[in-house]
Amino acid sequence: MxxxxxxxxxxxxxxxxxxxxxxxxxxxxxxxxxxxxxxxxxxxxxxxxxxxxxxxxxxxxxxxxxxxxxxxxxxxxxxxxxxxxxxxxxxxxxxxxxxxxxxxxxxxxxxxxxxxxxxxxxxxxxxxxxxxxxxxxxxxxxxxxxxxxxxxxxxxxxxxxxxxxxxxxxxxxxxxxxxxxxxxxxxxxxxxxxxxxxxxxxxxxxxxxxxxxxFDSKYDAGRALAANDGQPFTNFTPQENQGKNLFLAPPVFDATGNRTAGGLGCAGCHAAPEFDIDPNSRNNGIIGNINGTGIDLTNTRAPSLRDLVKVNGNLNGPMMHTGVITTLQAAIGHYGTINIAPGNTNLDPRLRPNGFGQQLHLTAPEVDAVIAFLKTLAGTNVYVDRKWSDPFLD
Incomplete structure (x- = not known):
């Protein structure tokens, strides 16, 4: 037995x-x-x-x-x-x-x-x-x-x-x-x-x-404790909260597209808390091809702004469909001064207030604050979680 x-x-x-x-x-x-x-x-x-x-x-x-x-x-x-x-x-x-x-x-x-x-x-x-x-x-x-x-x-x-x-x-x-x-x-x-x-x-x-x-970023830790995105996040520095406010608040423009008050309006296309792209967006004024020849007006999608950078601040690669922008400062600068290129019939209307390319007239502290906020969207687990890793590696 x-x-x-x-x-x-x-x-x-x-x-x-x-x-x-x-x-x-x-x-x-x-x-x-x-x-x-x-x-x-x-x-x-x-x-x-x-x-x-x-x-x-x-x-x-x-x-x-x-x-x-x-x-x-x-x-x-x-x-x-x-x-x-x-x-x-x-x-x-x-x-x-x-x-x-x-x-x-x-x-x-x-x-x-x-x-x-x-x-x-x-x-x-x-x-x-x-x-x-x-x-x-x-x-x-x-x-x-x-x-x-x-x-x-x-x-x-x-x-x-x-x-x-x-x-x-x-x-x-x-x-x-x-x-x-x-x-x-x-x-x-x-x-x-x-x-x-x-x-x-x-x-x-x-x-x-x-x-x-x-969803393990500094932003997420702060948002979990707040009633909404508009509240100051208790885990943010004053600069990060300023950057959040500038990101969320719409700008006020004069008759010729100059910002006179308000924020930068980033959330108009990249709404919190997902920070993905508005499906009704048109192009952002970057209309070149990756090879530098001709124009391409059809690029209207973008990835989420989450993990745009790593926690250490390093970019996860160049930005835009052409990879033409390689720093956060340059990305913000692009939206700060929109020049309507000849032939661009598909520019997003939010970037051409009253028919003019927007001029945000950014100050250095505003740029630094928005950069500080964008860095709070960086997580850590996505880079190391084994379930998303290469199963062919020893």
């Missing part, structure tokens, strides 16, 4: 199980290829928490849509996001252009792809789930995040499965991934079938990207 009990215990141990967010048991030994490829970085018996992360009470926006974040789906999305096999020559992944160390952006003006460089600077991905704007890319050409996720893969310059210019079509990628053992296991784990489709890839990648959030 004792021998039989020991045998049963050993059998049970060999089929040790964990549970996912639906309390379904996961036999670990059913996924040996995942264990071999990722070790402890991906533990299907103990999934990371993507689905039930804490969100502050004052954050009310959500564009998660019908593709609800699940721990299973985001885990697959994490692997896809970091896997260079998603590119035609196995050298570029989504993470090549969207790096965790830089709040999922790139320090390069234009990121490297398999056949050249990107046409615009790589946008930060932090807190995209909490934005009013549900379209993606600087020019909003992707209707939603799910659609966006495979567009870089299909781009000849970026990841090389365009089906043109000598590239394989996207079906070539499907065939490649279908022959990789850990994808067979992961797709079965998530979807109940080894079959890989573009839609399944899109859903998983979008779940992972939507899970990337940042």
């Amino acid at each position: 004792l021998k039989r009990t020991l045998i049963l215990l050993l059998v049970a141990a060999s089929f040790s199980c964990g549970s996912d967010e639906n309390n379904e048991y996961v036999p670990v030994t059913m996924y040996p290829a995942v264990e071999a490829a990722f070790g402890s970085n991906i533990d299907l018996a103990n999934l990371s928490n993507y689905a039930n992360q804490s969100v502050p009470f004052y954050i009310t926006k959500s564009n998660v849509g019908t593709n609800t974040i699940t721990d299973k789906g985001a885990t697959l999305g994490r692997v896809l996001f970091y896997d260079k096999k998603l590119s035609s020559n196995n050298t570029i992944s989504c993470s090549s252009c969207h790096q965790q160390a830089n709040a999922f952006s790139d320090v390069a003006v234009s990121s490297s792809g398999v056949n050249g460089t990107t046409g615009r600077h790589s946008m930060r991905l932090v807190n995209n789930r909490f934005a009013n704007e549900t379209k993606f890319f600087w020019n909003e050409r992707a209707f939603n995040l799910e659609t966006q996720t495979t567009m870089p893969i299909k781009d000849h310059g970026e990841m090389g499965y365009s089906g043109a210019d000598g590239d394989e079509p996207f079906s070539g990628l499907i065939a490649k991934l279908s022959n990789i053992s850990y994808y067979k296991e992961l797709f079965k784990f998530v979807y109940g079938s080894e079959e890989i489709t573009e839609n399944k890839i899109q859903l998983a990648l979008a779940q992972f990207i939507k899970s990337i959030q940042s």
Whole structure:
């Protein structure tokens, strides 16, 4: 009897199980290829928490849509996001252009792809789930995040499965991934079938990207103690509170676009507490192309201003779709003096009061105060949380 009990215990141990967010048991030994490829970085018996992360009470926006974040789906999305096999020559992944160390952006003006460089600077991905704007890319050409996720893969310059210019079509990628053992296991784990489709890839990648959030900044600590954003934050310095007020308050202009009173009106396009872009925004007066030739009036989206900089004040890469602005002082200076360029028929009306490019007449203390406030939007966890890290690294 004792021998039989020991045998049963050993059998049970060999089929040790964990549970996912639906309390379904996961036999670990059913996924040996995942264990071999990722070790402890991906533990299907103990999934990371993507689905039930804490969100502050004052954050009310959500564009998660019908593709609800699940721990299973985001885990697959994490692997896809970091896997260079998603590119035609196995050298570029989504993470090549969207790096965790830089709040999922790139320090390069234009990121490297398999056949050249990107046409615009790589946008930060932090807190995209909490934005009013549900379209993606600087020019909003992707209707939603799910659609966006495979567009870089299909781009000849970026990841090389365009089906043109000598590239394989996207079906070539499907065939490649279908022959990789850990994808067979992961797709079965998530979807109940080894079959890989573009839609399944899109859903998983979008779940992972939507899970990337940042709410541990000095701003968040202050906002949690305040009734609203307009109140002084008790954890802020006088300069930071001054910068917050200038950011939030609308300016008062005279008949020719000169600011005579009020704040800077930044919140007109980047509303607190999410600091994302107003979906009705037009371009901000920067209408060049990244290669310096011609004009481009269509760039009307922007990432959240959260984690624009790290806690130490270093930028997470250059700003704007051209990467032309490389300091916070220069960014504020751009909005301080808006010159309406010939041919710019899509300038945001908030930047041309009474038909004139706005002239904010900023003082040095005002600029310093707004910079101090922008630095309070920097979090820390987004850079180090393992659930958003590269599972292929030892």
